Amino acid sequence: MSDRLQRAILTLNRLEQPGGGTDGTDIIAAPDSRCLLVLTLIYLVLMLSVPLADIERVLLFSVYPIVESALVGIKYTRLLKRSLWVLPLVALVGVFNPILDTRTVFTVYGFTVTAGWVSLISLIVRGLLAMQAVLILIYVIGFYEVAVAIRRLGCPAVMSTQILLVYRYLSVLLQQVLTMRRAVDARGYGRRHMSLKLWGIFIGQLLIRSLERAENVSRAMHARGFTDRLPLSRYRCWTTTDSVLLGSWTVVFIVIYLVPLGTYLSKVL
Amino acid sequence: MHMADALVSPQVGIAAAVVAAGCLGVAARKVKNDRRSENAVALMGVLGAFVFAAQMINFTIPGTGSSGHIVGGVLLAAILGPWAALITLTSVILIQCLVFADGGLMALGCNILNMAVTSCLIAYPLVFKPIMRGGRKSTARLSVAAIAACVVGLECGALLVVGETELSGVTALPADKFLLFMLPIHLVIGLAEGVATAAVLRCVADYKPGLVFHTAAEDGAVKPSGHKLRNVVIAFAVAAVVLGGTFSWIASTNPDGLEWSIGKVAGAAEPVASGLSAAASDFQADTAPVADYGSTFSGIIGIAVVLILLWAVSTLLRRRRVHLSKAQSPVKEEGHHK
Amino acid sequence: MSHHFIRFRDVHYTYPGGYEALRGVSFLITHGEKVALLGLNGAGKSTLLLHTDGILMATSGEVNIGDVPVTRKTLPVVRSHVGLLFQNPDDQLFMPTVEDDVAFGPRNMNLPEEEVERRVSTALEAVGATALRRRRPFNLSGGQKRMVAIAGVLAMEPMILVMDEPTSNLDPGARRRVIELVRGFDHTCLIATHDLDMAAELCPRSMVMAEGRIIADGPTDEILSDIETLTAAGLWPR
Numbered sequence: 097m098s099d100r101l102q103r104a105i106l107t108l109n110r111l112e113q114p115g116g117g118t119d120g121t122d123i124i125a126a127p128d129s130r131c132l133l134v135l136t137l138i139y140l141v142l143m144l145s146v147p148l149a150d151i152e153r154v155l156l157f158s159v160y161p162i163v164e165s166a167l168v169g170i171k172y173t174r175l176l177k178r179s180l181w182v183l184p185l186v187a188l189v190g191v192f193n194p195i196l197d198t199r200t201v202f203t204v205y206g207f208t209v210t211a212g213w214v215s216l217i218s219l220i221v222r223g224l225l226a227m228q229a230v231l232i233l234i235y236v237i238g239f240y241e242v243a244v245a246i247r248r249l250g251c252p253a254v255m256s257t258q259i260l261l262v263y264r265y266l267s268v269l270l271q272q273v274l275t276m277r278r279a280v281d282a283r284g285y286g287r288r289h290m291s292l293k294l295w296g297i298f299i300g301q302l303l304i305r306s307l308e309r310a311e312n313v314s315r316a317m318h319a320r321g322f323t324d325r326l327p328l329s330r331y332r333c334w335t336t337t338d339s340v341l342l343g344s345w346t347v348v349f350i351v352i353y354l355v356p357l358g359t360y361l362s363k364v365l
Numbered sequence: 366m367h368m369a370d371a372l373v374s375p376q377v378g379i380a381a382a383v384v385a386a387g388c389l390g391v392a393a394r395k396v397k398n399d400r401r402s403e404n405a406v407a408l409m410g411v412l413g414a415f416v417f418a419a420q421m422i423n424f425t426i427p428g429t430g431s432s433g434h435i436v437g438g439v440l441l442a443a444i445l446g447p448w449a450a451l452i453t454l455t456s457v458i459l460i461q462c463l464v465f466a467d468g469g470l471m472a473l474g475c476n477i478l479n480m481a482v483t484s485c486l487i488a489y490p491l492v493f494k495p496i497m498r499g500g501r502k503s504t505a506r507l508s509v510a511a512i513a514a515c516v517v518g519l520e521c522g523a524l525l526v527v528g529e530t531e532l533s534g535v536t537a538l539p540a541d542k543f544l545l546f547m548l549p550i551h552l553v554i555g556l557a558e559g560v561a562t563a564a565v566l567r568c569v570a571d572y573k574p575g576l577v578f579h580t581a582a583e584d585g586a587v588k589p590s591g592h593k594l595r596n597v598v599i600a601f602a603v604a605a606v607v608l609g610g611t612f613s614w615i616a617s618t619n620p621d622g623l624e625w626s627i628g629k630v631a632g633a634a635e636p637v638a639s640g641l642s643a644a645a646s647d648f649q650a651d652t653a654p655v656a657d658y659g660s661t662f663s664g665i666i667g668i669a670v671v672l673i674l675l676w677a678v679s680t681l682l683r684r685r686r687v688h689l690s691k692a693q694s695p696v697k698e699e700g701h702h703k
Numbered sequence: 704m705s706h707h708f709i710r711f712r713d714v715h716y717t718y719p720g721g722y723e724a725l726r727g728v729s730f731l732i733t734h735g736e737k738v739a740l741l742g743l744n745g746a747g748k749s750t751l752l753l754h755t756d757g758i759l760m761a762t763s764g765e766v767n768i769g770d771v772p773v774t775r776k777t778l779p780v781v782r783s784h785v786g787l788l789f790q791n792p793d794d795q796l797f798m799p800t801v802e803d804d805v806a807f808g809p810r811n812m813n814l815p816e817e818e819v820e821r822r823v824s825t826a827l828e829a830v831g832a833t834a835l836r837r838r839r840p841f842n843l844s845g846g847q848k849r850m851v852a853i854a855g856v857l858a859m860e861p862m863i864l865v866m867d868e869p870t871s872n873l874d875p876g877a878r879r880r881v882i883e884l885v886r887g888f889d890h891t892c893l894i895a896t897h898d899l900d901m902a903a904e905l906c907p908r909s910m911v912m913a914e915g916r917i918i919a920d921g922p923t924d925e926i927l928s929d930i931e932t933l934t935a936a937g938l939w940p941r
Contacts, residue, residue, distance in 0.1 A: 152665060167679075171683075179466075182466070190535065196537035231466065239460070252397070254452060258406075260799050264796075264797055265410060269411075270414075277422065292560055292564060296568060302418065307412075309411050315794075316787075320807055320859060321779065321782055326803075326807075407797075
């Protein structure tokens with residue numbers, strides 16, 4: 097299981113490097129964090145509202161991740177690869193559809209495509225796209241900016257302070273768990289998982305250490321005059337570019353949503 | 366246990382997010398007003414990271430040979446009180462969603478309800494607290510309370526998962542069969558989580574008894590015997606009724622509420638497009654045996670071709686822009702490892 | 704301008720669990736002095752340091768920072784005079800970026816943003832960490848973390864610096880940099896440490912603690928050659 101731990105630590109570290117989400121280059125043009133957050137939400141709402149039966153429109157919604165990733169400088173293949181992680185979960189829920197829904201939708205070279213297959217495939221596409229949209233958000237503005245955006249959009253300070261603190265101590269605690277886990281493994285004679293009893297002691301120890309750490313952190317905060325919220329800085333202003341970006345994408349989404357482009361295309365072909 | 370975006374329709378996602386936001390709003394106010402100690406901010410922050418880390422370590426589920434990990438809702442509630450625990454667990458779920466791509470943004474509300482609200486605002490005050498209140502404070506009582514609370518919390522979560530999935534209309538599996546599949550599994554998971562939670566709590570009780578066995582008077586967040594708990598229950602009942610009502614209304618009047626409302630907004634533009642859409646529906650009638658499945662093979666191929674072209678153009682565009690931005694600032698080469 | 708001294712008068716402190724950590728501590732550290740506080744783990748050093756900043760309040764006895772007695776009411780004044788460096792920089796660097804962390808104290812003092820900016824730049828420059836400004840504390844090295852933590856304390860522009868084990872867990876290079884940095888300060892300094900070499904190098908005066916009491920107080924070279932005291936404090940093998 098320390099693979100999972102190490103992977104989590106790696107993910108965190110990679111995100112925290114400058115331009116962490118991109119292929120080694122800095123993000124070319126990062127929009128305002130609020131702009132991208134709102135844009136992502138609009139995209140998700142419209143994309144997920146398309147009925148599963150309408151696979152063409154679902155497919156068309158991949159315009160956003162393909163183009164936006166290029167605009168900000170992320171390789172789309174990387175996005176695609178990362179988003180494949182969502183497949184197992186989505187497939188698990190959708191796997192019954194081809195079995196249960198056997199109405200014919202169309203026939204290709206003698207193969208009958210049933211409604212169940214169509215809905216399974218659009219479910220998968222949906223899953224990939226939703227994930228890609230969120231990945232763009234996090235790769236471009238980073239987690240810290242998301243927390244700032246959340247506070248600037250009117251969320252209570254308790255929440256954004258909490259998110260930032262958890263995020264900060266995540267890597268510290270994961271590292272600590274990794275060290276402790278190695279200490280257990282070193283004397284564990286190749287057992288992969290801990291027994292419940294050992295687990296309880298292990299996590300109990302971790303909890304006690306965490307409580308002590310929390311006390312120290314709190315002291316360090318109060319020593320520097322902490323009141324009740326983390327003061328934040330680096331407010332980037334909303335620019336015309338942000339409005340244009342948000343506006344034009346919203347129009348694109350609505351057009352895809354309302355106009356049956358797939359039907360026109362099939363007539364052209 | 367995490368719901369993904371693809372499995373949630375926007376109506377369900379938004380409705381769940383509204384309910385979750387409501388609970389969080391109350392929690393934020395409560396936590397701000399009565400912090401148990403001046404350490405609360407740091408404690409919630411570090412324990413959030415703790416739960417995240419604890420979820421990474423699996424234990425063997427006795428008798429099955431398989432392994433599992435905890436969600437940690439009841440554990441957090443027992444230490445922090447329900448409201449602070451709700452905020453803490455929510456922050457963990459949010460980070461899992463954004464940083465580790467577990468679950469999605471649209472499903473965030475559902476995930477908060479399924480995992481955090483059920484354990485902190487249902488299982489803890491209605492099961493854990495009452496069991497802990499009566500009689501002698503013993504570790505046996507602690508274990509019983511933890512196990513019962515975890516089972517109740519997880520079963521509620523499973524119930525919600527089934528409800529949300531069915532209402533979203535993504536599965537052809539009928540609700541009763543889905544439930545029959547989910548409930549027993551979550552009974553086992555709940556038992557395991559309960560035993561694990563009890564084990565950790567016992568460990569903490571040895572170290573700092575006051576942390577686990579705080580009396581009702583110390584528990585500033587929820588006064589078990591007072592009217593506050595009742596308010597929570599009532600709020601929940603109301604939320605459930607409103608939520609259920611909205612769902613069934615959406616489901617009965619129109620299978621796709623959002624499409625319906627957008628169609629209404631765009632209604633004015635309808636006549637202009639009528640020629641085209643009439644042609645389109647003629648075309649559909651020829652080829653599509655199932656009325657609502659308007660997809661055609663050629664349509665899908667057409668879209669695929671367009672998307673591939675778009676990808677190619679975008680890639681060229683990106684390369685050009687990356688190239689330009691590098692030309693402007695040669696220093697950035699340093700960050701270019703690979 | 705007489706805020707630069709620390710005075711403890713018969714300070715006792717008992718932790719809520721009943722553990723008696725300080726059993727009558729008295730001393731005076733005057734303006735500009737650099738004093739080392741030596742002793743084993745559990746001797747009460749950290750507890751004593753936490754009293755200088757009012758994070759722990761004496762059960763009995765009196766702590767004065769200059770003219771100001773440390774009480775709940777005077778905490779804001781005391782904390783703006785005393786800069787406290789914690790033993791584990793990870794506990795101290797809780798903000799998401801280096802610059803935000805250094806700015807944390809000044810912002811809590813409600814200083815105008817230009818003044819915050821000036822202090823952040825000055826503090827980072829003083830510890831030679833200007834290049835780390837936009838970094839996250841995640842993947843800084845141990846030495847870098849320590850330097851940034853020190854910058855966070857310096858940005859408060861304290862008159863008295865109190866440090867808990869500033870050289871622990873550092874590689875020799877980073878340890879050297881911390882020592883040189885502290886040598887350059889003209890603040891009043893109280894440094895708790897196991898690092899006897901550093902004490903000898905930086906601090907003309909040392910105090911030795913054992914079991915919640917100060918058992919020796921005097922010039923560092925005399926104390927470090929006083930085997931009897933060192934043995935009693937557990938700093939020398941019996």
